[in-house]
Amino acid sequence: MCGIVGYIGDKQAPPVLIKGLKRLEYRGYDSSGIAIINDSRIEVFKKQGKVAEMENLVLDADPQSSLGIGHTRWATHGSPNDINSHPHYSNSGRIAIIHNGIIENYASIKEGLLKRGYTFESETDTEVLVNLIEDVLLHTEVSLAEAVRIALNQVVGAYAIAVIEEGNNDQIVVAKKGSPLVIGIGTGEYYIASDATPFIEYTNQAVYLEEEEVALISLKKGLEIRTIANKLIRPYIQELALEIESIEKAGYDHFMLKEVNEQPKSIFDTLRGRLIVDKNNISINALNQYEKKFLNADRIVIVACGTSWHAGLVAEYLIEGLARIPVEVEYASEFRYRNPIITERDIVIAVSQSGETADTLSAIQLAKAKGATIFGICNVVGSSIAREAHIGAYTHAGPEIGVASTKAFTAQVTLFTLIAMSLAEKKGSISKKLYRKLIRELNAIPKKVQQTLNLDAQSKHIASVYKDVSNCLFLGRGINFPVALEGALKLKEISYIHAEGYPAAEMKHGPIALIDADMPTVVVAIKTEHYEKVVSNIQEIKARNGKIIAIVNDGDSVVSKIADHVIEIPEVDERLSPLLTTIPLQLISYHIAVMRGCHVDQPRNLAKSVTVE
Numbered sequence: 001m002c003g004i005v006g007y008i009g010d011k012q013a014p015p016v017l018i019k020g021l022k023r024l025e026y027r028g029y030d031s032s033g034i035a036i037i038n039d040s041r042i043e044v045f046k047k048q049g050k051v052a053e054m055e056n057l058v059l060d061a062d063p064q065s066s067l068g069i070g071h072t073r074w075a076t077h078g079s080p081n082d083i084n085s086h087p088h089y090s091n092s093g094r095i096a097i098i099h100n101g102i103i104e105n106y107a108s109i110k111e112g113l114l115k116r117g118y119t120f121e122s123e124t125d126t127e128v129l130v131n132l133i134e135d136v137l138l139h140t141e142v143s144l145a146e147a148v149r150i151a152l153n154q155v156v157g158a159y160a161i162a163v164i165e166e167g168n169n170d171q172i173v174v175a176k177k178g179s180p181l182v183i184g185i186g187t188g189e190y191y192i193a194s195d196a197t198p199f200i201e202y203t204n205q206a207v208y209l210e211e212e213e214v215a216l217i218s219l220k221k222g223l224e225i226r227t228i229a230n231k232l233i234r235p236y237i238q239e240l241a242l243e244i245e246s247i248e249k250a251g252y253d254h255f256m257l258k259e260v261n262e263q264p265k266s267i268f269d270t271l272r273g274r275l276i277v278d279k280n281n282i283s284i285n286a287l288n289q290y291e292k293k294f295l296n297a298d299r300i301v302i303v304a305c306g307t308s309w310h311a312g313l314v315a316e317y318l319i320e321g322l323a324r325i326p327v328e329v330e331y332a333s334e335f336r337y338r339n340p341i342i343t344e345r346d347i348v349i350a351v352s353q354s355g356e357t358a359d360t361l362s363a364i365q366l367a368k369a370k371g372a373t374i375f376g377i378c379n380v381v382g383s384s385i386a387r388e389a390h391i392g393a394y395t396h397a398g399p400e401i402g403v404a405s406t407k408a409f410t411a412q413v414t415l416f417t418l419i420a421m422s423l424a425e426k427k428g429s430i431s432k433k434l435y436r437k438l439i440r441e442l443n444a445i446p447k448k449v450q451q452t453l454n455l456d457a458q459s460k461h462i463a464s465v466y467k468d469v470s471n472c473l474f475l476g477r478g479i480n481f482p483v484a485l486e487g488a489l490k491l492k493e494i495s496y497i498h499a500e501g502y503p504a505a506e507m508k509h510g511p512i513a514l515i516d517a518d519m520p521t522v523v524v525a526i527k528t529e530h531y532e533k534v535v536s537n538i539q540e541i542k543a544r545n546g547k548i549i550a551i552v553n554d555g556d557s558v559v560s561k562i563a564d565h566v567i568e569i570p571e572v573d574e575r576l577s578p579l580l581t582t583i584p585l586q587l588i589s590y591h592i593a594v595m596r597g598c599h600v601d602q603p604r605n606l607a608k609s610v611t612v613e
């Protein structure tokens with residue numbers, strides 16, 4: 001993971017870098033640092049902890065510089081202390097580097113460097129890389145950019161790096177493989193960053209570096225891009241549509257709460273232009289284009305991680321149920337290492353909010369090599385997975401900054417609902433009546449999500465009752481089983497309460513042993529064909545003194561009598577229900593985490609974009 005930034009221009013670099021790093025803190029927040037060129041000399045400020053800690057060092061020293069690079073770290077090699085923080089110097093102190101990624105062959109490179117007399121302060125792979133570059137500089141008469149290019153030819157692994165050199169206050173050299181890097185082009189200034197959020201308030205002109213590209217960024221020479229094989233590349237400048245307001249908190253205490261409350265709009269944006277209500281139609285460009293492939297596919301394999309994997313599980317119910325195409329949902333990290341059987345008649349759908357998750361990216365690279373058609377469902381436009389896929393559709397949920405995924409999940413589920421309905425219609429496996437009914441109901445979803453959000457006070461009350469528990473169980477059946485998994489994941493990741501999600505009927509095969517008066521169970525108990533059975537499960541828990549928090553439909557008179565707490569949500573077709581049942585679970589987790597004093601937007605040990613295996 002990690003976030004990187006850089007600046008060269010006529011502004012003071014330190015405040016630009018620090019503001020940019022704060023925007024990228026979602027990528028990691030174990031430590032942070034900046035390196036600037038002050039009076040031709042490199043100065044480094046770095047510190048364990050959040051960017052604000054390092055900012056204090058910079059404010060005290062008040063260094064002047066119009067060129068610098070910065071880094072916020074999610075530790076991989078070496079613990080998160082000051083020494084392992086980036087930037088790292090070469091032995092001579094002549095160059096400094098920041099790095100997002102992992103150098104897999106760092107141990108063998110380090111061994112060679114140690115033999116040549118290099119010493120290392122930190123435990124990082126990055127310090128090895130900066131010394132490898134220095135070694136090239138010392139043994140050849142080449143420029144810094146050329147030395148970086150030559151050094152990277154010896155490197156196995158992933159990197160987005162930025163390098164600066166003492167005495168040269170007109171250049172930053174950057175390179176990318178496997179980790180994202182985007183260059184913002186302003187008037188008489190350049191920015192670099194892991195994504196566009198650090199510079200979008202200054203410029204919307206951007207160049208996304210491609211795999212194995214090295215760029216020299218210089219005010220005098222402009223932007224010069226080469227591949228690491230030394231082929232000159234013409235920069236492709238894109239105009240970004242991102243707006244600054246969408247990446248700020250807009251008066252909410254936390255990004256997570258803002259993003260939960262944005263769901264009526266983000267779902268609407270996912271539907272926009274695809275759900276054509278007056279024509280009773282659904283149109284997804286990528287599906288229309290690849291219609292034959294989809295209709296002739298042997299099966300669809302969905303690969304994803306975490307919350308996106310839960311969206312994939314919901315999709316399995318939707319696509320199999322409506323379009324009658326077999327679906328398999330795989331953890332990307334497992335899929336790629338078990339030599340999966342994939343053929344040209346398979347469609348592999350990668351689901352990823354960030355579009356940068358390393359396991360998901362590698363999974364589709366493997367499936368692509370085996371001939372499958374790759375369909376990407378990403379939120380971040382221009383992300384690596386979106387670019388690796390043959391075809392795809394964006395969720396259009398807008399930037400998600402809170403580490404816990406919320407609006408991205410409901411946007412993924414919304415898009416999968418559209419995909420399942422569209423495939424079903426193309427295959428003729430759905431009746432016209434049902435198709436039209438679902439179109440009408442989907443159209444009403446943003447309003448019903450808002451009604452569900454309006455029940456926040458109930459979630460807050462429930463949170464106040466259960467905020468001190470140590471364990472919590474989440475149950476659901478059918479299409480709401482993945483919602484139970486997602487509810488448990490939200491609670492554990494932001495409040496550090498141990499939580500498990502189960503299909504309600506599985507409870508009797510083990511988890512029921514955990515039930516006692518201290519163990520609350522959150523049950524999705526809306527009116528579906530499984531309703532009676534879920535009611536029986538609730539009775540079984542009550543008989544063992546367990547506490548029940550139930551998500552039910554408006555006017556439910558059965559569960560309300562036996563549960564300790566109910567949240568009544570609007571009625572909706574069962575197939576669309578995850579879009580509503582998820583909301584109270586997000587809110588309960590949010591309030592519990594706040595009441596426990598947890599860092600909701602940046603939970604410990606986590607990062608938003610997991611670009612390591």
Ligand code: F6R
Nearest residue numbers: 306307308352353354357404405
């Ligand atoms: C949980 C969460 C993670 C991500 C997972 C995949 O709230 O955010 O579990 O869902 O790391 O990330 P993406 O979707 O970016 O591939």
